[in-house]
Amino acid sequence: xPTSTPSPKASRAPATKASAKKSGATKKAGPGKxxxxxxxxxxxxVTVLKGVGAALAEKLAxxxxxxxxxxxxxxxxxxxDRTRVTPMGAVRRGDEVVVAGQVALADxxxxxxxxxxxxxxxxxxxxxxxxxxxxxxxxxxxxxxTLVRCYGEARPGASGLELYxxxxxxxxxxxxxxxxxHLTPVYPLTEGLTQxxxxxxxxxxxxELKKAEVxxxxxxxxxxxxxxxxESLLLLHEPPPDAPVYxxxxxxxxxxxxxILEELIAQQLSLLKLRQQHKHHQAPVFHSTGMLSQQxxxxxxxxxxGAQSRVIHEIERDIQQGSPMLRLVQGDVGAGKTLVxxxxxxxxxxxxxxVAVMAPTEILAEQHFNNFTQWFTPLGLEVAWxxxxxxxxxxxxxxxxxxxxxxxVVGTHALFQETVEFKQLGLIVVDEQHRFGVHQRLSLRExxxxxxxxxxxxxxxxxxxxxxxxxxxxxDLDTSVIDELPPxxxxxxxxxxxxxxxxxxxQRIAAACHQGKQAYWVCxxxxxxxxxxxxxxxxxxxxxxxxxxxxxIGLVHGRMKPQEKAEIMARFKANELQxxxxxTVIEVGVDVPNxxxxxxxxxxxxxxxxxxxxxxxxGRGDQQSYCVLLYHTPLSKNGKARVAVMRxxxxxxxxxxxxxxxxxxxxxxxxxxxxxxxMKIADLVRDQYLLNDVNKAANQLIEHYPENLTPLVxxxxxxxxxxxxx
Ligand code: ADP
Ligand code: MG
Numbered sequence: 115x116p117t118s119t120p121s122p123k124a125s126r127a128p129a130t131k132a133s134a135k136k137s138g139a140t141k142k143a144g145p146g147k148x149x150x151x152x153x154x155x156x157x158x159x160v161t162v163l164k165g166v167g168a169a170l171a172e173k174l175a176x177x178x179x180x181x182x183x184x185x186x187x188x189x190x191x192x193x194x195d196r197t198r199v200t201p202m203g204a205v206r207r208g209d210e211v212v213v214a215g216q217v218a219l220a221d222x223x224x225x226x227x228x229x230x231x232x233x234x235x236x237x238x239x240x241x242x243x244x245x246x247x248x249x250x251x252x253x254x255x256x257x258x259x260t261l262v263r264c265y266g267e268a269r270p271g272a273s274g275l276e277l278y279x280x281x282x283x284x285x286x287x288x289x290x291x292x293x294x295x296h297l298t299p300v301y302p303l304t305e306g307l308t309q310x311x312x313x314x315x316x317x318x319x320x321x322e323l324k325k326a327e328v329x330x331x332x333x334x335x336x337x338x339x340x341x342x343x344x345e346s347l348l349l350l351h352e353p354p355p356d357a358p359v360y361x362x363x364x365x366x367x368x369x370x371x372x373x374i375l376e377e378l379i380a381q382q383l384s385l386l387k388l389r390q391q392h393k394h395h396q397a398p399v400f401h402s403t404g405m406l407s408q409q410x411x412x413x414x415x416x417x418x419x420g421a422q423s424r425v426i427h428e429i430e431r432d433i434q435q436g437s438p439m440l441r442l443v444q445g446d447v448g449a450g451k452t453l454v455x456x457x458x459x460x461x462x463x464x465x466x467x468x469v470a471v472m473a474p475t476e477i478l479a480e481q482h483f484n485n486f487t488q489w490f491t492p493l494g495l496e497v498a499w500x501x502x503x504x505x506x507x508x509x510x511x512x513x514x515x516x517x518x519x520x521x522x523v524v525g526t527h528a529l530f531q532e533t534v535e536f537k538q539l540g541l542i543v544v545d546e547q548h549r550f551g552v553h554q555r556l557s558l559r560e561x562x563x564x565x566x567x568x569x570x571x572x573x574x575x576x577x578x579x580x581x582x583x584x585x586x587x588x589x590d591l592d593t594s595v596i597d598e599l600p601p602x603x604x605x606x607x608x609x610x611x612x613x614x615x616x617x618x619x620x621q622r623i624a625a626a627c628h629q630g631k632q633a634y635w636v637c638x639x640x641x642x643x644x645x646x647x648x649x650x651x652x653x654x655x656x657x658x659x660x661x662x663x664x665x666x667i668g669l670v671h672g673r674m675k676p677q678e679k680a681e682i683m684a685r686f687k688a689n690e691l692q693x694x695x696x697x698t699v700i701e702v703g704v705d706v707p708n709x710x711x712x713x714x715x716x717x718x719x720x721x722x723x724x725x726x727x728x729x730x731x732x733g734r735g736d737q738q739s740y741c742v743l744l745y746h747t748p749l750s751k752n753g754k755a756r757v758a759v760m761r762x763x764x765x766x767x768x769x770x771x772x773x774x775x776x777x778x779x780x781x782x783x784x785x786x787x788x789x790x791x792x793m794k795i796a797d798l799v800r801d802q803y804l805l806n807d808v809n810k811a812a813n814q815l816i817e818h819y820p821e822n823l824t825p826l827v828x829x830x831x832x833x834x835x836x837x838x839x840x
Contacts, residue, residue: 151343151829153326156183156319163318174315176304184604185319186347188312189373190299193362196265197294197355203238205268207473212293213241213277213286214263220256232256233273234264240278242267261285294350297359316351323347331826332376333819336811339368346372362568365800373694377796378808379815380830383823385589386812391440391442392590395568397438402464407457409493413451421445421598428594429458429572433541439570442588444578445596446766448603451574454596455543458572459486463495463521467540470562471524476501476676477683478545481705485522489524490522500525500534503676530562539564543572576730578724578770599671605764606733610717610743610757619713620661625690626711627665632736633711635695636728638719648673648697654715655695666690671697674685698728707735717760718742718753721772752776774799794830 134641151157160174171180179185200211215236223229224703226755230245230253230652246251256262266280266765301312340840341349346369353362361367364372395560411418418426425443426483432439445451459469471486487497498512498520516523519537523529539562560571578595579588611619623633635658648671655669668682668691686694687706694709712732717725725743733739743757759772798805815822 126341132824134617139487151183151323151326152825153183155322156181156186156326158182159776160185160315163315166315170307173304173307177302182319182322183570185316186323186351188299188301188316188581189350189795192300193297193353193359194265194300195355195359196298197296199293200262201238202234202236202241202275205239205241207268207270208277210265210267212265214261215241217256217258217260219258219263220253222253222469231273232262233804234262236302240274242271242273243280244271244276244278255284289553296354297345297357297362299351299353304504320348320351330823331819331829332379332811332815336814337372337375338760340372340375341369343372343376349396365795365797368793371804373794374796374801375804375808375811376802376806376826377793377830379812380827381793381796382589382808383815384827384831386816387823387827389590393437394441395438396436396566397433397570398462398465398467398566400461400465401465404461404462404464406464406493408493410460410489412827413489413492416600419450419484419596419598420455421602422450423598425454425594425596426457426590428733429454430461432460433458433570433593438568438573440591441571441572442579442591442593443574443596444593445574445576446578446599447576447727448734449576449596449599451545451576452482455545455572456486456489458542459522459543460493460760461824462541462570464590465540466518467538468536469522469534469541469543470521470529470539471522471543471545472529473526473545474652476503476526477679479524479526479802480676481681486522489792495522496520497522497524499523500529501676502528502531504528508622536564537564539569541570541572549559576766578729578767580767580771580774601734603733604736604738606729606739606741607745608729608741608761608764610745610761612747613715613744616744616749619744620658622742623693623711623713624662624665627662630708631711632686632689632691632706632709633693633713634731635693636712636714637695637697637712638716645673651697658693658695659806663695664838665692667693667695669695670711698724705734706731708737708741710735710737711742712740713742713744716746717757718745721760721777724767725756726764726766726769729760729764 159171160179161168161171163182166174172810174180174185177188184650194210196212198212199214200209202215204214205211213234213236215230218235219231219233219242220230223231227246230248231358232243232245234241243262243266261281261284263285264277264282265275266282268275268277270276299316300309300694300725301316302311303309306455323344326344330342331448332343334342335356340346349357349369349374350362351683358367362370421754425445427438429441432441443451443454443456447780452818453605455471462469471479471482473482483499490497498515500512500516504512513534517535517537523536528534542562546824574589623635626633635654637654650669651669655667659667668686670679670682674682682691684708685691689708709732712723714720714727714728716781720728729741732741741760743760745753745757749757754770755776759769763769815826
């Protein structure tokens with residue numbers, strides 16, 4: 115989970131269901147169709163290569179390699195330099211190098227761990243080889259004066275730089291040393307396939323590539339300084355000895371740029387294409403006089419913020435056009451997104467359409483239900499309810515109300531998963547679902563389709579998507595930002611304390627509650643198990659009850675019945691309970707302004723965005739609020755970094771940027787849904803400095819090279835599958 119961020123390249127190996135379907139990839143470039151590299155030869159299955167039978171093809175398929183071309187796009191993770199011998203005096207720690215020198219000494223150390231130590235020198239310096247597994251015959255090979263060549267990673271050790279278990283060879287004095295004639299690529303592997311075998315195969319594929327003619331769908335004129343795709347692929351698999359190793363390592367080599375740009379541009383074009391197709395559909399036009407929204411505003415005890423008004427206008431413009439809106443509204447916790455959704459809903463309702471509001475959890479859905487009921491009942495509008503747990507007669511009643519055209523329907527996923535029939539759905543509002551991927555957005559829309567008309571769609575998220583990512587991962591959406599909080603909010607003071615100071619905190623809660631305040635105590639996930647999390651919350655609940663006898667304490671967790679949960683929440687809201695022990699189920703939406711203290715146990719287990727959401731439960735009134743991050747020592751480096759970010763800022767956008775940096779786009783966006791983690795070479799975080807170029811180039815392609823769009827997208831995204839789901 116959040117503590118480590120594996121390289122996106124290394125983590126892309128497991129094939130998802132969607133990609134497994136690609137096993138028919140050989141079909142994708144039929145004759146006359148210019149998919150992929152545009153060469154029929156390269157589009158052949160790997161079995162055309164010498165020595166590749168069914169068994170090997172099956173192993174390759176695990177790496178999503180089906181064709182010769184797929185081999186070419188299976189890019190090295192890194193390189194080894196076996197083209198030259200590095201003088202020992204020039205080796206730096208961390209370098210992976212070939213060194214050669216004479217044995218100065220070979221000895222077995224007896225210390226904590228028995229090891230064979232071989233000291234080599236080459237006149238410029240010396241280096242020590244260290245073997246923990248060895249036999250005596252091996253030791254005896256290393257006679258003083260013997261010339262040894264080895265390859266390994268130089269690490270600082272007891273005697274200066276050391277190579278642990280290097281690959282090595284004894285070299286006859288009079289024999290010339292053979293070296294590799296290009297840098298050695300290191301590829302992602304799968305079980306039963308060795309580096310050497312894969313290198314041979316890719317070498318064969320490169321021979322085919324040399325003969326083939328590759329069309330550059332990204333015209334040379336757009337990036338005059340970059341090599342062609344063909345040159346780039348050839349170089350990246352077998353870089354010449356003088357290739358700049360450090361550039362390659364940082365993905366800053368022009369050949370890498372070429373591929374990264376192509377891939378990002380293709381990604382972006384595919385989303386733009388989705389958006390274009392989306393805009394071609396028809397949607398209801400909401401002409402309304404604004405009467406209902408006027409009424410609603412008049413009954414509110416406060417005016418809209420400037421940002422709320424602006425975003426409402428942006429939405430209004432969309433829904434008065436005949437094509438379906440697909441708009442993402444981003445706004446920090448407490449920015450007042452619900453009200454914006456309500457104003458949009460009233461437009462649809464006044465025009466005679468139904469609105470569905472979907473929330474990710476039942477608690478949040480209930481809260482919306484209560485809000486909308488409170489706002490809409492005085493306007494004479496009915497609010498219906500739908501959730502998976504709603505059963506029997508009650509369910510039947512709600513289904514009928516929805517089918518009869520109840521103007522407002524609030525619920526969970528059940529709204530779209532179950533057999534719910536709307537009479538005339540005009541607008542779908544999805545709350546807090548930044549983890550929705552492209553395809554889910556599409557499928558929602560399909561479900562609401564009625565005849566030729568598609569409903570408008572509004573997505574609201576409190577976890578802002580960093581601008582750079584929004585540009586690429588959400589290019590199919592329009593976005594609005596509510597960048598202003600309602601006035602009168604006091605910033606939350608966040609402190610981080612080691613859990614050795616738990617007692618102190620418990621006393622502080624007692625003091626705050628005796629002054630009439632309320633507090634949350636949040637227990638975090640121990641493992642990926644809801645059961646364990648609930649258990650932890652129960653234990654904490656018992657412990658706190660024992661130690662805070664004068665207080666009324668409640669407990670909510672995911673395994674309680676919705677009604678129980680709702681009851682506890684209601685009692686907390688009414689200040690009958692002063693302390694609420696909870697799991698992260700309270701993450702979203704809960705609104706109790708009198709709660710001014712939140713303790714989060716083991717915050718290091720959570721991502722930044724989730725912490726930010728949780729913290730947003732306090733600081734909702736005009737009193738000073740506090741958030742205590744009660745961390746478990748020792749904190750990892752990443753854990754420390756996250757706690758520091760939480761203390762420093764309360765700006766959701768900054769937090770999202772940091773989250774992205776610390777956890778990578780896969781975690782932040784939800785890997786599988788977005789498909790972004792499956793990119794072949796690009797990495798949205800590492801390569802974000804290229805995104806402006808990507809945008810520009812995508813637009814130029816659209817304008818000047820429309821015929822290149824489809825083949826470019828197909829080359830990188832495998833075409834057919836991408837659009838099949840539209
Ligand atoms: P979020 O954006 O986190 O969903 P909510 O919609 O839950 O925020 O709003 C948070 C709180 O702010 C609610 O109590 C809501 O009534 C209040 N609120 C919303 N808009 C305004 C406003 N313009 N002025 C004052 N309070 C507002
Ligand atoms: Mg909300």
